Amino acid sequence: MTGTPRARARQQTMADILRIGREHLATHGAAALSLRAVARDLGVVSSAVYRYVASRDELLTLLVVDGYTELADTVDEALADVAADAHTEQFRVLGHAVRAWALREPARYALLFGSPVPGYHAPAERTTGPGTRVVVRLVRILGDAHVAGTLRIPTTVAVPDTLTADLGRIRAELGTGIPDAVLARGVLVWAALFGAVNFEVFGQYGTDTFTDPGQLFDHHLAVLAETVGLS
Template identity: 65%
Template sequence: MTGTPRERARAQTMGEIVRIGREHLAVHGAAALSLRAVARDLGVVSSAVYRYVKNRDELLTLLLVSGYDEIGDAVDAAVAAAPEDDPRAQFLALGRAVRTWALAEPATYALLFGSPVPGYAAPDERTSVPGTRVPTAMLRLCAGALAAGRLTLPDKSEEISPALAEGLQGIRDQLGIDLPDEALTRGVLVWTSLFGRVSFEVFGQFGPDAFGDPAALFELHLAALADELGLDERS
């Protein structure tokens, strides 16, 4: 860790606050998070912890950014470990990394992708970039696949509204990618479908037996999503 001793000590304390906050999140839920309780487990008086985190909303924001970065790091590592010349394998690795992380961190996953916390609004300027790391990775993967001739586009593109066309252009400009409208709209569909599928499993919506083999079911669903994206099988 770089920086002055004071900066290193502050970073270490902030890391401990996030760690304890995530433990409390798992036990008590987001709505019941308390800085006083975090301070107690940290071993300091409540006034001391306010020097690092000013209120509960700030703690929630820290937990959001930490969670988004953690799942983003897991996805990036999985994609990097997949064959560089096989975009479909990279997408499958991405999907598996999302599911693996979500099942290992259900409480943090619920904070990121579950019901909103009453009275809390995540600040866009701090959460939008880390919060879109996974779909960004997927769309950049698709752009690379298209450039390599490994992404099949629909035979006929559907007409879209001017407002949607402007929104899709905003995605291109923000991410610096070159994907046609039909690829972007399918990308949004697959992104939301992937997280919806994972959410059903994390939140127990498949029932107590989860169809007997939820991992095998996920692989079938993931392959279908790769097909929907238009990612070709390696020949």
């Protein structure tokens, strides 16, 4: 922590509020988050907490940004040691990093990708940047593979002309040059990757269906890599 003693004290208090918020999220769920309960565990009166966090929704937003940031940092750290031209391996590592974080932090993952919290609407201006870091990294992998000439652009199913404008806008927002065929399949891969993680985190496969979910996930990643044209 840096800055004046007062600034450091504020930073520490905010860190404590987030820590307690994460604990309450895991214990009680997002819908039951309460600033009064956070204040109680922090050992202060509730009015003191309101000087740092204005409302329950503000606390939820802080936890959402915190979760997205930690997930993306986990992915970036996992990819740091992967060769720049090993695009398929990068995709595999990214997928496993997402799964590992989700299984380690199921309550925080649920806040990000589970059922919406009743009455709460995440402010896009604060959550979109952190929330898209992983998909931007995925698109970068596909873009690098395309530039390197190692991406087999799929042509078996044509992209409808009606999607051209939407895909063009997405391409501009992401700053990528990958063609529609790859970008459209990239959206499918993104949805399927998190769908597979959701099924495991939320127990949708059932308790006795797969004895080794990790092997199933490996297979899914290999199929998704093939789908998007990674060799």
